[in-house]
Amino acid sequence: MPDVTKAIASDIFSGRYPAGSSLPTENELGVEYGVSRTVIREALKVLAAKGLVLSRPRVGTVVCNEDDWNIIDPQVLAWHAPHALDDKLFDAILET
Template sequence: MIDPGSLLRSLSGRATARNFHSHVINEIGAGVISGRFPVGSILPNDAALMDEFSVSRTVLREALKTLEAKGLVEARPKVGTKVAKKSRWNLYDPQVLAWCLEAEPDEEFLAGLWQVRHALEPLAAADAARDRTGDQIRLMHYWLRQMEVALSEPQSFCLADFELHRIIAEAASNPFIRALQGVIELSHALAYRSVIAYELPYDLAPVLQSHRALVTAIERGLTSDAALAMVETIEYDRLQAL
């Protein structure tokens, strides 16, 4: 489990401290996603992995259980730990998505990512326009202000952008839309990583304006306008990611 925004903060290259347990999870999980441990292969035995990562059997076993819960591996009696089929990977898990970013996702993966956002986030915006609370509207305006003051700081801007989308997803009545947090964060990471990592110039003012229109529509209860405004913000992200 990683905290919301951790993937976006990592784009600047700042390393995050890890304990032994999380280190093993990260190394094996990233290895599965990248193909270092190919689908259908059997992981090295416990003794080899314990030696590679300098951890106890208890730490290794707990890490493998976590990876099994994410759908990446499966324990097979008398066989060992097998790398699971891609269809079993939990692509709504933020940590799995972080490994996908690290491994450079292919075109099929990227197409699916944007399709999911286009299909579900406009519904979230419409739901939010209908059901939003006063506190949620205040939070949306707060993150809009954070975007405005960070126009010259892309990493802070993208974090505020993500948080705004996260609040809108939280305001939706559909629990499956609320589960999109990792998908939304990954797409923001894809959109902003070049700007952040290489400090490339980029005019963020139009992005801010599109989000202002989105929040205005939600605040006024305009469901159709909110859905259309959400599509525009997603398109900004998609075009930045190309």
């Protein structure tokens, strides 16, 4: 599951799924990553706990705004690092 979670997070950080956009369905993500829906659900729960996505019935899973991300979470920092060390991230680190 960590690899799937990291892969989806990487897609969010890279802009493949920008803030406000909907992620593909659990079935579609499962096919894309070659895992079961259960693995996708667990990955999405982890991402939701870190503020990256929000899942709602009948709406699906939506990417949250960057301001909602728990950017000081060690995993989020590790996932985000390869994509950029932008000013907002740097300010958040300094504030911490």
